[in-house]
Amino acid sequence: MEPASVFAFTCPVKTNSGNKALEHLPVELANLNAVKPIIITSVEAVGRKAIQTLTNAFGDSGMTMGLFDGVTGTADLTLIENLKIIYIEKQYDAVIALGGGTVVDAAKVLNLAVSLKAADARHVHGNFIALWSRIQYA
Amino acid sequence: MMKIVQEVHAGRKPFQRAYVGIFLWFTGRAIQAAAKVDEQIRKEFDNLPDDFTFSLGCLPNGPWMVIGKENGTVKYLGGNPQGRHLHVRLAIKNVDAAFLILSFQESPALATTRNRLITDGEVPYALAVQRVLDIVEVYLLPRIIASLAVKRYPSWWSMGRKLRGRIGVYTRTLLGI
Numbered sequence: 001m002e003p004a005s006v007f008a009f010t011c012p013v014k015t016n017s018g019n020k021a022l023e024h025l026p027v028e029l030a031n032l033n034a035v036k037p038i039i040i041t042s043v044e045a046v047g048r049k050a051i052q053t054l055t056n057a058f059g060d061s062g063m064t065m066g067l068f069d070g071v072t073g074t075a076d077l078t079l080i081e082n083l084k085i086i087y088i089e090k091q092y093d094a095v096i097a098l099g100g101g102t103v104v105d106a107a108k109v110l111n112l113a114v115s116l117k118a119a120d121a122r123h124v125h126g127n128f129i130a131l132w133s134r135i136q137y138a
Numbered sequence: 139m140m141k142i143v144q145e146v147h148a149g150r151k152p153f154q155r156a157y158v159g160i161f162l163w164f165t166g167r168a169i170q171a172a173a174k175v176d177e178q179i180r181k182e183f184d185n186l187p188d189d190f191t192f193s194l195g196c197l198p199n200g201p202w203m204v205i206g207k208e209n210g211t212v213k214y215l216g217g218n219p220q221g222r223h224l225h226v227r228l229a230i231k232n233v234d235a236a237f238l239i240l241s242f243q244e245s246p247a248l249a250t251t252r253n254r255l256i257t258d259g260e261v262p263y264a265l266a267v268q269r270v271l272d273i274v275e276v277y278l279l280p281r282i283i284a285s286l287a288v289k290r291y292p293s294w295w296s297m298g299r300k301l302r303g304r305i306g307v308y309t310r311t312l313l314g315i
């Protein structure tokens with residue numbers, strides 16, 4: 001599949017670290033005009049305590065979040081497609097990845113799927129691979 | 139399919155919120171009192187615009203304290219900044235950070251380096267407010283705690299200034315005058 005003729009993907013990074021840095025999340029999200037994030041994680045990889053720490057960091061913010069803690073070592077595009085449908089139906093507006101490896105991969109592809117408004121997550125996959133190939137061989 | 143994503147509601151932090159709320163309420167009344175007792179604070183406010191108003195509090199839902207000048211007098215205007223024209227808004231990013239700062243576990247300087255504070259408004263006004271807050275904290279707190287809250291404790295102040303100031307500030311704060 002051919003990628004879109006004009007494509008730009010900007011990913012600026014801001015790092016907050018240190019004591020109680022997680023508690024800055026509601027304000028950082030508000031700066032991005034996000035009020036309803038979805039947390040993508042794997043309970044097997046990070047444990048319930050880490051998830052609890054993250055959700056507690058939102059205390060007193062009045063926010064409602066989605067929590068998907070079932071990312072496995074072999075996350076597939078059917079899962080991403082399901083998450084994309086839920087994301088749109090429930091009107092989430094930000095993705096938080098808690099964990100590494102597959103969790104971050106799933107969150108990135110979900111971000112692309114909802115940002116590109118792809119009809120199917122598998123199309124994002126095609127676009128992404130094609131674009132990646134084009135960048136690599138340009 | 140919907141069940142794979144749970145809805146999680148952010149909890150509450152009632153203890154931190156209550157502590158911060160009481161602290162800001164008391165400090166607000168103390169600023170009003172100190173503006174009548176301390177010459178330096180009076181001069182700081184005299185140099186500010188006649189309708190000068192500032193707020194200090196925490197995001198996203200408070201609590202806040204609002205201080206303003208009305209007819210040349212400094213007044214504590216309550217805890218609701220909604221609908222007011224604020225010259226300076228000093229905001230702490232969350233109630234946990236506010237608790238750390240206002241319980242003196244973390245100095246304002248350290249909190250600034252940890253990116254916990256937001257200043258909205260003119261910097262000279264914000265610095266004047268910071269100087270006022272420092273003086274009020276010196277009056278309200280014993281030296282060992284005040285040294286944690288201010289960058290440099292004013293050891294050059296005379297004992298008479300501290301004693302008279304403390305009696306005046308505490309009396310006026312408690313009576314609300």
